[in-house]
Amino acid sequence: MADGSSLSALSPSQTHAGTPLRHDWTRQEVETLLNLPFPELLYRAQTLHRQFFDPTEIQISTLLSIKTGGCPEDCAYCPQSSRHEERIKAEKLMAVDGVIAEAKRAKEAGAARFCMGAAWRSPKDHDLETVCSMIEGVKALGLETCVTLGMLDDRQAHRLKDAGLDYYNHNIDTSPEFYGEIISTRTYQDRLDTLSNVRDAGINVCCGGIVGMGEGESDRAGMIASLASMPKHPESVPINLLVKVAGTPLQTAEEVDPIDFVRVIAVARITMPASHVRLAAGRENMTDEAQTLCFLAGANSIFYGERLLTTPNPAATRDRQLLDRLGMNTTVSAK
Ligand code: SAM
Ligand code: DTB
Numbered sequence: 037m038a039d040g041s042s043l044s045a046l047s048p049s050q051t052h053a054g055t056p057l058r059h060d061w062t063r064q065e066v067e068t069l070l071n072l073p074f075p076e077l078l079y080r081a082q083t084l085h086r087q088f089f090d091p092t093e094i095q096i097s098t099l100l101s102i103k104t105g106g107c108p109e110d111c112a113y114c115p116q117s118s119r120h121e122e123r124i125k126a127e128k129l130m131a132v133d134g135v136i137a138e139a140k141r142a143k144e145a146g147a148a149r150f151c152m153g154a155a156w157r158s159p160k161d162h163d164l165e166t167v168c169s170m171i172e173g174v175k176a177l178g179l180e181t182c183v184t185l186g187m188l189d190d191r192q193a194h195r196l197k198d199a200g201l202d203y204y205n206h207n208i209d210t211s212p213e214f215y216g217e218i219i220s221t222r223t224y225q226d227r228l229d230t231l232s233n234v235r236d237a238g239i240n241v242c243c244g245g246i247v248g249m250g251e252g253e254s255d256r257a258g259m260i261a262s263l264a265s266m267p268k269h270p271e272s273v274p275i276n277l278l279v280k281v282a283g284t285p286l287q288t289a290e291e292v293d294p295i296d297f298v299r300v301i302a303v304a305r306i307t308m309p310a311s312h313v314r315l316a317a318g319r320e321n322m323t324d325e326a327q328t329l330c331f332l333a334g335a336n337s338i339f340y341g342e343r344l345l346t347t348p349n350p351a352a353t354r355d356r357q358l359l360d361r362l363g364m365n366t367t368v369s370a371k
């Protein structure tokens with residue numbers, strides 16, 4: 037890897053001198069940012085990125101689906117829902133040993149964080165205990181831990197915190213107004229309740245959404261305004277480009293103009309300058325040049341390794357080659 041500069045990241049709870057974090061972003065303000073002339077938008081995003089982070093550094097997380105398919109929820113984008121036509125075969129929760137073995141491989145490949153995903157509406161108590169053992173084992177390898185298990189109540193969030201969990205991923209996915217077009221089995225408020233249980237338990241929040249589900253520009257603005265108006269910004273903000281999976285209701289969703297996707301990344305960076313903004317799902321179908329623009333717009337995290345949960349992600353060698361071409365480094369730990 038090329039050598040980066042020695043600028044270091046501020047922790048997301050800090051503010052940079054003269055640049056306080058705002059928590060009162062309106063949808064209108066966000067929409068105005070989304071429509072800035074592209075050079076102006078990128079200049080603003082880069083200026084803030086450099087105040088809070090080393091722009092040559094990328095944090096890398098590796099995903100593992102620890103419980104695949106058979107999910108009772110009806111999220112229109114998701115191949116793991118049991119309500120769609122061509123659904124993925126439902127599997128049981130993985131055994132702890134198998135998960136630790138995968139985490140070791142991810143660490144050897146250079147990941148800083150290991151994210152475990154389960155296709156549940158919410159975890160059952162005995163399954164949560166197994167996940168806690170996984171968290172303890174993965175942490176013992178020196179990796180940061182993240183899990184995404186669906187809705188959590190307050191007690192479950194505290195149990196995960198006691199097991200040492202670093203991050204919980206739970207996405208708002210889209211704007212409050214468009215949400216009902218995508219999911220009917222749980223509400224936007226359910227999602228916010230889980231997020232506040234996670235936050236109150238003292239776990240770092242990973243929360244973002246998806247672009248490309250047929251939403252309008254005002255929904256993209258509404259999604260970012262919701263994230264950026266949280267009392268504390270999520271420490272990680274994954275911005276996913278919809279992976280159109282055959283058999284899901286969104287398989288024929290309209291393509292997103294890559295420049296518009298970059299705009300969403302830039303506005304996430306501007307409104308949540310101390311957060312890690314992750315260029316999440318969808319990289320497999322993106323050109324190196326589009327990904328590069330995302331990094332220039334302030335994305336400073338990726339999922340790394342050849343699979344997301346059930347769909348392909350670029351091979352690690354392709355990512356290393358791209359980061360090398362750009363003279364960029366990977367951060368060992370985002371904390
Ligand atoms: N069941 C849990 C939940 O929904 O919170 C955890 C797993 S779920 C797969 C995690 C997130 O992955 C979703 O909230 C969504 O944002 C993202 N996701 C799922 N399918 C996707 C797809 N086809 N394209 C892009 N992002 C997707
Ligand atoms: C997130 O925002 N994206 C990841 C992670 N959080 C769990 C999941 C992407 C899933 C893409 C579809 C799949 O591979 O099944």
Ligand code: SF4
Nearest residue numbers: 107109111114117155
């Ligand atoms: Fe289930 Fe999560 Fe997929 Fe929704 S996104 S169907 S909750 S696995």
